Each structure stands twice: as C-alpha cells, then as structure tokens.
Amino acid sequence: MATESTTDFTLDTAAALAAAEDEGAIEGKSPWYLAWRRLRRNYVALAFLLLFFVIVAACLCAPLYKDHIAHTGPNTGHLGETFTRDGKQVAVVSKGGFGQNGEFHAGGIPVGPQFWHAGGKYVLGADNQGRDVAVRLLYGGLNSLAVGIGSAIICTFFAMLFALLAGYYGGKTDWIISRFFDLIWAFPVLLLAIALGTALSINGFHHFGINIKSGSLWIPTLVISYVLIPYVGRPLRGQILSLREKEFIEAATSQGASSWRVMLSELLPNIASTVLVFFTLIIANNILTEAGLSFLGAGVQPPSASWGTMIADGQSRIATAPWLAIIPGIMIVLTVLSLNVFGDGLRDALDPRAKVRMEH
Amino acid sequence: MIAFVIRRLIGALLVLIAVSFITYLIFVKIPGGDPAFRIAGRTATAQNIEDIRQKLKLDAPFYEQYWAMMKSLFSGSLVSYSSQLNVVDQIKAGIPATFSLCIGAAIIWLFFGILVGIISAVTAGRWSDRVITVLALIGISLPVFWLGLMARYFFAQGHPFAFMPDGGYVPFTANPWQWFTHLLMPWWVLAVLFIGFYGRVLRSNILDTINEDYVRTAKAKGLAYKRVMVKHVLRNSLIPIVTLFGLDFAAVIGGSAILTETVFDLKGVGWYAAQAVQDLDLPPIMGVTIYATFFIVLFSVVVDLTYAWLDPRIRPT
Numbered sequence: 001m002a003t004e005s006t007t008d009f010t011l012d013t014a015a016a017l018a019a020a021e022d023e024g025a026i027e028g029k030s031p032w033y034l035a036w037r038r039l040r041r042n043y044v045a046l047a048f049l050l051l052f053f054v055i056v057a058a059c060l061c062a063p064l065y066k067d068h069i070a071h072t073g074p075n076t077g078h079l080g081e082t083f084t085r086d087g088k089q090v091a092v093v094s095k096g097g098f099g100q101n102g103e104f105h106a107g108g109i110p111v112g113p114q115f116w117h118a119g120g121k122y123v124l125g126a127d128n129q130g131r132d133v134a135v136r137l138l139y140g141g142l143n144s145l146a147v148g149i150g151s152a153i154i155c156t157f158f159a160m161l162f163a164l165l166a167g168y169y170g171g172k173t174d175w176i177i178s179r180f181f182d183l184i185w186a187f188p189v190l191l192l193a194i195a196l197g198t199a200l201s202i203n204g205f206h207h208f209g210i211n212i213k214s215g216s217l218w219i220p221t222l223v224i225s226y227v228l229i230p231y232v233g234r235p236l237r238g239q240i241l242s243l244r245e246k247e248f249i250e251a252a253t254s255q256g257a258s259s260w261r262v263m264l265s266e267l268l269p270n271i272a273s274t275v276l277v278f279f280t281l282i283i284a285n286n287i288l289t290e291a292g293l294s295f296l297g298a299g300v301q302p303p304s305a306s307w308g309t310m311i312a313d314g315q316s317r318i319a320t321a322p323w324l325a326i327i328p329g330i331m332i333v334l335t336v337l338s339l340n341v342f343g344d345g346l347r348d349a350l351d352p353r354a355k356v357r358m359e360h
Numbered sequence: 361m362i363a364f365v366i367r368r369l370i371g372a373l374l375v376l377i378a379v380s381f382i383t384y385l386i387f388v389k390i391p392g393g394d395p396a397f398r399i400a401g402r403t404a405t406a407q408n409i410e411d412i413r414q415k416l417k418l419d420a421p422f423y424e425q426y427w428a429m430m431k432s433l434f435s436g437s438l439v440s441y442s443s444q445l446n447v448v449d450q451i452k453a454g455i456p457a458t459f460s461l462c463i464g465a466a467i468i469w470l471f472f473g474i475l476v477g478i479i480s481a482v483t484a485g486r487w488s489d490r491v492i493t494v495l496a497l498i499g500i501s502l503p504v505f506w507l508g509l510m511a512r513y514f515f516a517q518g519h520p521f522a523f524m525p526d527g528g529y530v531p532f533t534a535n536p537w538q539w540f541t542h543l544l545m546p547w548w549v550l551a552v553l554f555i556g557f558y559g560r561v562l563r564s565n566i567l568d569t570i571n572e573d574y575v576r577t578a579k580a581k582g583l584a585y586k587r588v589m590v591k592h593v594l595r596n597s598l599i600p601i602v603t604l605f606g607l608d609f610a611a612v613i614g615g616s617a618i619l620t621e622t623v624f625d626l627k628g629v630g631w632y633a634a635q636a637v638q639d640l641d642l643p644p645i646m647g648v649t650i651y652a653t654f655f656i657v658l659f660s661v662v663v664d665l666t667y668a669w670l671d672p673r674i675r676p677t
Contacts, residue, residue: 183382186375186660188614188652191633195645198637199386284501291503292619296634311506315623318513325513329506337501344497 035273038349045345052338055331059145062138072132074139075303109320125323127313137328140305145335147221147300148287155225155286156279159232160271164263166233167240178237181230189227193289196223197298220299224286232278236271243270273350280343284336291332307332368664372657379653380646384426387642429646438643440636447647450632457529458628460539461620462612464547469554470605476555477562478594484567492559499556508549508623515545529626546624550617554608558601565597572596599670603663610659614652 039045066072110126113133124133166177184192200219243249244267252266287307293299294308302309307328314324432438438447480492530538569575570593578588618630625631629648636644 183375183378186379186653186656187382188611188616188649188656190616190618191614191649191652194618194633194637195383195386195649198640288501288503292505295503295505295619296622297638308503311503311509315509318509322513325506325509329503329510332503332506333498333501336503337498340497340501 031273035349039345042345042349045342045349048338048341048345052335052342055141055335055338056145059138059141062135062142065138066135072135074136074305075131110317110324113323124327125321127310127324128317128321133310133324133327136305136310137307137331140307140310140328141331141335143217143300143304143306144287144290144308144332146217147224147290147306148283150217150221151225151228151286151290152279152283154221155228155282156232156275158225159229159236159278160268160275162229162233163236163240163271164267166237167244168259168263168267170241170244174237177233181233181237184227185230185234187227190289190292193223193227193293194296194298196226197293201298201301217300217304220290220293224289224293228282228286228289232282236274236278239271239274240267243267277343277347277350280339280346284339284343287332287336287339365661365665368661372661375657376650376653380430380650381426383646383649384429385422387640387645429643433643433647433650438647440641440644447643450644451629451647451651454627454629454632456531456628457626458613458615458617458621458630460529460532460543461546461550461617461626461628462609464543465550465554465612465617466605466609468547469551469558472551472555473558474562474598474601476559477566480559481563481566481570482589484563489563496556496559499552500560502552504549504553505619505623507552508546508620511545511549512623528624529628543626546620546626549624550612550620558604561604562597562601565600566593569593569597599667602666602670606659606663606666607656610655611652614655615648616652 062074066074110128110130113122113125122132122134124137127133127136162177162180166174197220200223249262249266252262257266290299290306291308291311294306295312297312300306300309310328311325311332314321314326314328317324429438433447436446436448439445440447440450476492476496480489480496483489528542530542532539575588575592578592583592615630615633617628618634620626621628621631622634629651632644633648635641636648
C-alpha cells in the first residue's frame with residue numbers, strides 16, 4: 001500500500017525552497033488558498049462544476065427560449081393543433097383512427113422530438129396535452145433548481161444556527177435542540193415530507209401570521225429543508241462541541257469577546273469548510289428529494305412543471321412516448337451527478353486528510 | 361447494560377408518542393378549514409360530514425381527538441375514511457411485499473456495497489478504483505423512481521429487451537419462482553443507491569484505517585497481507601457500516617421504499633401510504649407513520665447495542 005505522500009512532499013519542498021531563495025522568507029498561505037490550489041488541479045471536479053453552471057444558465061434562459069425559439073409557454077396546451085415539419089402538416093397529438101390501408105392507429109400519441117426540423121418547435125417533442133417538452137423542461141428545471149438550492153440554503157442556515165447555539169451554550173439549549181433533531185430524525189424522512197407536502201398543498205399554510213398559498217414553490221422548499229435539518233445539524237453540532245474546548249476559544253473569551261463574536265468569528269470560520277461541502281451535497285440530495293415528492297404528487301403542484309412532475313406525467317405514457325419520462329430523468333441525473341462530483345472534489349480539497357487518501 | 365436498554369426503550373416510547381402527535385397535527389391542524397369536510401371527500405353529504413365530526417370528536421379539544429384516534433389504532437379498530445377498510449389489516453397485508461422487497465434489496469446492497477468498497481480501496485488510485493468511483497457517483501445520483509421506470513421500460517415484458525415480468529407482487533407461498541423473478545428488478549433498483557453509497561463510505565474507512573498504527577504494527581510483526589486486511593483493517597472499517605445499515609434498513613422497511621413500491625406496483629406498506637396520501641386519508645397515514653417510526657426507533661436501539669458489542673471502547677453506561 002503506497003500511501004506515503006512522497007511526490008507532493010518533494011514538489012512542495014522544491015517550491016518552498018525556490019520561494020525562500022527568491023525572497024529569503026517562506027510565504028504563509030491561507031488554508032483556503034491551499035484548498036483552492038488542490039481543487040484547481042482536479043479538472044474532473046471543475047468540469048462537472050462547469051456542467052452544473054451550464055444547466056443553471058440554460059434554465060435561466062427559459063423565458064428567452066419560450067419567446068424567441070419555441071413561441072409557446074410551458075403550460076400552454078396545443079391539443080388538436082398542427083405544426084409544419086419540412087413543409088408538411090403534423091398533428092401535435094395524433095388523432096387516431098384508421099389509415100389509408102385500413103390499419104388502426106391509436107390516438108392521443110404526442111409528437112416525438114423534432115430537434116430542428118420544425119423551426120424550434122417541439123425540439124424535444126410534446127406531452128399528452130400538447131405542451132412543448134423543451135419549454136417545460138427549462139421551466140421545470142428552474143423550479144427544481146429553485147426548490148433544491150432554496151431548501152439547501154434554508155436547511156444549511158438553520159442547521160448551522162442550531163449547531164452553533166447547541167454547541168456553544170451546551171446545557172439546556174443543547175438538550176432542547178438535540179431532542180428537536182432526534183424527533184425529526186425518528187420520522188421516516190420521505191414519509192414525513194410527503195405527509196407535510198400533501199397536507200400543505202390542500203389549503204396552503206395560514207398560521208402564525210404566515211400566509212403561503214397552496215401550489216406555491218415555498219411549500220416543497222420549506223418541507224424539504226425542515227426534514228433534512230438534523231442530517232446537517234447533527235454532525236456540525238459534534239464538530240462545534242469539540243472546537244468549543246480548544247484554547248483559541250478560551251483566548252477569545254478571556255479577551256472579552258461576546259458569545260456572538262465567538263460564535264461568528266471564531267467558531268463559524270472553523271466549520272465553514274464542512275458547511276460548504278455539505279451545502280453542495282445537500283443541493284444534490286434536495287433535487288432528488290424534490291423529484292421524488294413531485295413524482296408522488298406531494299411536491300411542485302400542476303400545472304407548474306418540475307423534473308419530478310414531468311417524469312410522473314410521462315410514467316403512464318412510457319410505452320408510446322418514452323421521451324416524456326427519459327428526458328427529465330437525464331436532466332436530474334446530470335445535475336445531481338455534477339454536484340456530487342464537484343462536492344466530492346471540494347471535500348478532497350478542503351479536508352487535509354484527503355491528501356493522504358488520494359496520494360498514490 | 362440493562363439500565364441502558366430500559367432507558368433506550370422508554371426514550372423510544374416517548375419518541376413514538378411525540379411522532380404520532382405531530383403526524384396528527386400535520387393532518388388535522390395545518391391545512392386549516394374544516395377537517396371533517398376535507399376528510400369526507402368531494403362527494404360527501406351533510407350527513408357524512410356530521411358523522412365524521414361525531415366520530416373524530418372534532419368539537420372536542422384536540423388532545424381528546426388525538427386520544428380517540430390512538431385508542432382505535434391500538435385496539436385495531438381504526439378504519440380508513442375513503443375505503444372503510446381496517447388500517448391495521450391493510451398494513452399487515454402490505455408487510456409481505458415490503459419485507460420481501462427490503463430484505464432482498466438489503467442483502468444485495470450489503471454484499472455488493474462491501475465488495476465494491478473493498479475492491480476500490482485495495483486498488484485505490486488504479487483504473488478499477490476510478491471506474492468504481494464513477495459508477496458509484498452515478499448510482500447515488502439516480503432518482504430511484506426514474507431508474508425503476510427505465511428498468512421497466514427496457515427490461516420488462518412487452519418492451520425492448522423483454523426478459524423480466526412487469527411489476528406486481530406474487531406471494532412467496534403462491535409461487536416461489538414467480539416471487540423471485542417479480543422482485544429481481546425492484547431489488548436491484550432499490551439497492552443501486554445504497555451500493556454506491558456504502559462502497560464509497562467503506563473505501564474511505566479502509567483507507568483511513570490502513571494508516572493506523574496498529575495496522576503498521578501488524579504488518580511489522582510479519583502477518584500475512586490477507587490476514588492484516590481482513591482481521592485488522594476490514595473488521596474495524598465495517599463498524600460505521602453497521603450503523604448505516606441498521607438505520608437505512610429500518611427506514612426502508614418502514615416505508616421509505618415508497619417510491620420503488622409505487623413504480624413497480626408492489627402493494628406493500630409504502631404503496632399503501634402513497635395511496636392514502638393521494639386520498640388525504642388520515643388514518644392509514646397515522647398507522648404507517650407509527651409503524652415506520654417503530655422500526656426506526658427499534659433499529660436505532662439495536663444499532664447501539666451492536667455497536668457496543670463490536671467496539672468495546674464505546675460500552676453504554
């Protein structure tokens with residue numbers, strides 16, 4: 001097992017010696033800079049980060065695509081209409097009946113992917129209500145990404161806050177927060193999310209002066225962030241508990257730093273790298289959760305599109321119109337994969353132990 | 361040890377009560393409006409609504425409503441609102457399918473997860489490790505219901521590469537071979553995510569353990585490579601996997617296989633829950649949630665005990 005980091009060691013030494021010769025002193029480098037230097041060399045992780053940004057950018061261009069290329073909205077049905085393909089008229093959703101030779105055609109089959117043969121219309125085909133799949137895919141992507149990123153921000157924020165409070169104050173505060181984590185933890189995650197998502201989608205939420213309409217994207221966003229808080233909060237709390245006992249905290253307190261100052265400028269920077277890695281991986285996880293919820297009808301509500309609802313719509317058409325389920329699925333896989341690969345690279349770059357792990 | 365077990369069991373009971381209460385609040389209180397009206401469904405008459413109000417004691421304070429529901433659940437007389445079927449009987453009817461799915465998938469994911477983890481750790485940095493890492497990352501990025509749909513679309517009867525039966529559940533007692541072939545696809549679909557995940561966790565555990573001092577000592581003593589890997593490295597690396605497996609298995613048994621069951625028309629507990637959610641049928645959701653929480657709580661106690669047995673440093677006090 002060749003786990004010694006011989007190559008990197010010599011490289012670093014050479015660089016350090018060179019720097020020492022030039023300036024006569026060894027320059028100090030921040031851990032963030034060192035992490036960035038490691039990440040910079042990980043081309044795979046960076047390539048997947050680029051893929052993620054390309055997907056986000058494409059979804060953000062949805063309104064442009066709608067107005068200038070497809071000329072139809074994400075929820076506009078075109079049942080019974082026709083479009084021109086290579087000079088011929090084609091029905092968006094086939095009518096069915098008997099052909100010229102007396103053979104029977106089942107009706108209601110939407111048109112398949114046209115790519116650029118129909119001048120930008122139905123690039124990825126139509127669904128059973130005659131809606132343009134490509135337009136829905138981009139708008140659905142916007143919704144999926146909004147729910148995934150939004151819930152990751154909310155979830156990470158509250159998990160971080162609770163972990164800081166529980167880890168710093170300890171005692172009763174820690175007891176209450178830990179029991180709160182335990183309670184959510186004891187719930188079957190998906191079942192709780194489905195139960196909440198369904199209950200909230202009936203009338204929305206109108207308690208404590210908060211008004212959220214049913215069908216709002218806030219519902220799946222808040223539901224997902226709520227059920228996943230302990231999964232981020234627990235490990236962070238553990239980390240803060242051990243940091244709390246370190247000398248630098250004692251030093252800060254003895255210099256008269258307030259508890260908020262200790263939490264925000266002493267503890268927080270020390271968990272920042274863990275939070276960052278969690279954040280990336282939680283976005284990926286939340287996009288998957290949103291898709292699952294929407295697939296079961298407890299997430300993004302129709303007629304709004306999301307990748308999950310599009311797969312649910314395509315499920316019943318899988319035999320005659322497989323692209324309806326295949327295309328949004330591929331989008332989910334690409335997005336989640338890009339985040340997972342990048343998150344992985346990020347962890348290797350930020351975690352000093354990763355050096356030992358990866359070296360061969 | 362006995363005190364620890366008793367304390368854990370009391371804690372578990374408290375968690376169950378809290379969970380059932382929260383579930384009740386979620387379904388009765390959050391949506392607002394008149395619960396009786398909602399529960400009765402779209403085609404309800406005034407009499408139906410009045411009946412429900414009576415039965416659920418909706419005019420009484422909510423703790424009495426909650427108590428009434430829990431009493432009927434544990435005496436086994438709780439019936440669903442939409443189908444009028446007994447909830448406990450329905451959950452029992454779903455258990456064979458759910459257990460068949462989960463136990464089979466668990467065997468697959470545990471075996472292949474460990475295998476994949478070992479191979480990729482032992483060959484770390486070489487091409488087999490790279491291929492496994494890529495496959496594992498793809499595995500954890502697949503939405504399970506989409507993978508199920510694709511498996512059905514490509515491999516089930518009446519589709520391009522037809523060699524598998526298409527969905528549904530055949531009881532083991534009716535026809536063991538049919539039971540096996542019908543479950544083969546769902547098993548793998550459910551297991552893929554966990555194989556990727558366990559493989560990666562085990563890989564990094566093994567690579568961490570290899571650098572421990574006691575492993576170097578074992579090597580220095582002149583022990584055979586295989587013996588060091590199995591007795592010293594693997595044994596210690598598997599401990600975190602025990603925790604993961606216990607909790608994941610509990611979650612899956614408790615209804616987290618809801619997506620796989622729905623996609624493959626396996627009429628198990630998760631499928632029952634999915635149906636109930638669509639009808640906004642409160643009693644089955646209560647029943648399934650308590651059933652699921654029971655398994656999660658039970659397995660977390662089991663995991664703690666196994667952990668203490670495997671690692672003497674963390675004996676419970």
